[in-house]
Amino acid sequence: MDFNLTEERAMLQDMLQRVLAETYDHEARRKLLAEGKPYDAEVMAKLAELGVLGALFPEEVGGFGGAGFDLSVVFEELGRAGTIEPILGNAVLAGGLVAALGSEDQKAMLNEVIAGQAILAFAHSEPTARYDLNQISTKAVAEGDKIVLTGTKAHVLNGAEANMLVVSAREAGEDHDQDGISLFVVPADAEGVMITGRLNIDGTAAAMIQLEGVVLDTSARLGEPGKAYDAIETAVARAILAVCAEALGAMEAAKDLTINYLKERKQFGVAIGKFQALQHRMADLLIEVEQARSAVVNLAGNINAPRDQRERYVSAAKNLVGRAGALVAEETIQMHGGIGMTDEYALSHFARRLVMIDHLFGDVDHHLERFIALNAA
Secondary structure (H helix, E strand, C coil), rough: CCCCHCCCCCCHHHHHHHHHHCCCHHHHHHHHCCCCCCCCEEEEEHHCCCCCHHHCHHHHCCCCCCCCHHHHHHHHHHHHHCCCCCCHHHHHHHHHHHHHCHHHHCCHHHHHHCCCCCCCCEEEECCCCCCCCCCCCEEEEEEEEEEEEEEEECCCCCCCCCCCCEEEEECCCCCCCCCCCEEEEECCCCCEEEEEEEEECCCCCCEEEEEEEEEEEEEHCCCEEECCHHHHHHHHHHHHHHHHHHHHHHHHHHHHHHHHHHHHHEEEEEHHHHHHHHHHHHHHHHHHHHHHHHHHHHHCCCCCCCHHHHHHHHHHHHHHHHHHHHHHHHHHHHHHHHHHHHCCCCHHHHHHHHHHHHHHHHHHHHHHHHHHHHHHC
């Protein structure tokens, strides 16, 4: 397997890195959050104009990519810049599920997503589910030629900003069964949908969504009744690749900030980067970052492998990247001293994002247990 970037992906990476370096910085992000805005609409429009969203979708739905390395290239640069724009839940999760299961009419909405004119959100996790994708208690009940949804969804990425929701609900089986889970496309302003927005610790937006007797036509269902679990697991695997790549970009940014600080900060008239103890700690950190890069590359190359193989790579990568991210956050802050914790300094954002990524789609402990179980099966 060739892990080298194609010419097109290398050009995409270079373009995205250059544009974000010129237009996106920590002060702009802080100002945005201080104004109560969940993301920068102009930045989102610019990313869409540059084809960044299109790179996350296959050609058959209007994109020009959608492969594992397309995701890793895009999200590593988004992580390096520290963006908070709605791309993960919008394009990778909700958009990916519409692309995989949607009818032709449903897939037509992806043109607006790729153009940056619409935002989708994937409403799946529930308050009692922890990280288990099959733990769904939201009900979808047939009433004549209609379907009625009732339940609560937690931590919906950009749920308050979305025009349309992709909602999982159970049409059959017990709350923990894989069979019986369906997906539905629900307008965010539909009667019975109540959305409460909030900010995560890293400044990204999420929401709690309550569904109280939401009435839908059967045409709102994505795919076959009760058969959505495999598509959900596949979409989450791609999302895990995306956040692992984003964490890698954040680690690279934190590393660069720290190297520059060690060169500039002086004690006793000498740059502290010349102290051997700090050099050793920095060398250990660099090794961890490179191991994380290997895990991301490996997962990107195997994201379309058979399910059992793919999921082992998913959990292995998520566990390794989570551990490396924690080390990078702790070590870079400690080598900076007190300034590393201040909101005015960019490092604090990257540290918070690394903590947040560890808890998205399963933390290090969850994926260690899952990896062991997958290998024992």
